[in-house]
Amino acid sequence: MSTRTGFVAIVGRPNVGKSTLMNRILGQKLSITSRKPQTTRHQILGILTEEDTQIVFVDTPGIHKAHDKAINRYMNRAATTAVKDVDLVVMVVDRMRWTDEDEMVLQTIKQQRAPVILVVNKIDFVRDKDELLPYLEELAGRHPFDQIIPLSAKTGHNVERIEHLIRSYLPENPYFYPEDQITDRSSRFLAAELVREKIMRQLGDELPYEMTVEIEEFAHTGTLIEISALIMVERQSQKRIVIGDAGYRIKQIGIEARKDMESLFDCKVMLNLWVKVKSNWSDDERALRSLGYDDREI
Structure with missing residues (x-):
């Protein structure tokens, strides 16, 4: 065929x-x-x-x-x-x-x-x-x-x-990828993106673009995936916005991200979130590369 x-x-x-x-x-x-x-x-x-x-x-x-x-x-x-x-x-x-x-x-x-x-x-x-x-x-x-x-x-x-x-x-070609593969991205990458989406949806215009997410732990053990995600912002005021009053905002972000992860990975997920301030990361070429914004992938 x-x-x-x-x-x-x-x-x-x-x-x-x-x-x-x-x-x-x-x-x-x-x-x-x-x-x-x-x-x-x-x-x-x-x-x-x-x-x-x-x-x-x-x-x-x-x-x-x-x-x-x-x-x-x-x-x-x-x-x-x-x-x-x-x-x-x-x-x-x-x-x-x-x-x-x-x-x-x-x-x-x-x-x-x-x-x-x-x-x-x-x-x-x-x-x-x-x-x-x-x-x-x-x-x-x-x-x-x-x-x-x-x-x-x-x-x-x-x-x-x-x-x-x-x-x-499309031209006639053999398949480039296995029939059951849906993306070239890793599960860690997809998990980080889902957390970032929930932050952007929750905060709207409150948070500038100087925010990213890094997955520090992704452990798959049987029917459970344990994920630790670091949310990185550029200023202390942004950290307070992400966490919210008494931690309410970050809790909601975690609940919504975990639901999407469980749907995507078809598995129970335990998600832990932290927020860290790293000044000027979005304008630092070295910091960007360390966070996965690497020209070698493009």
């Missing part, structure tokens, strides 16, 4: 729904999501193997203007390198609004040879649907996209259509 396999980069500016789209197609949560821009910080592979096809999605950080810190530069490199040598690029934009950062993404894509599908996401928020067609025509004038698909990654509207389209662009 001949098989189709290929790499598909999902790119766009921050907070347009790239991770939500990948998770929806995969049918499970791999990339973390929140309403806060720049939630995704790394390239993450999501692998979907069905029938005679294996799609290897590359979810990416949002391409953005800010280059003021080392972590911003790292995220932009992770996103722009993802479109190299892929079989298809899926560019995601947010409904009726084209920004300078969307233009940055488009200029990056124009330097590549892969076909490009433009996804107009969050159309469930478009109140006047009569405005949609003229906007799609406007987008078609910006670049000769191979396809333009309006959809809602959140509700699933039109997602099946883009999945079928993606399959049609």
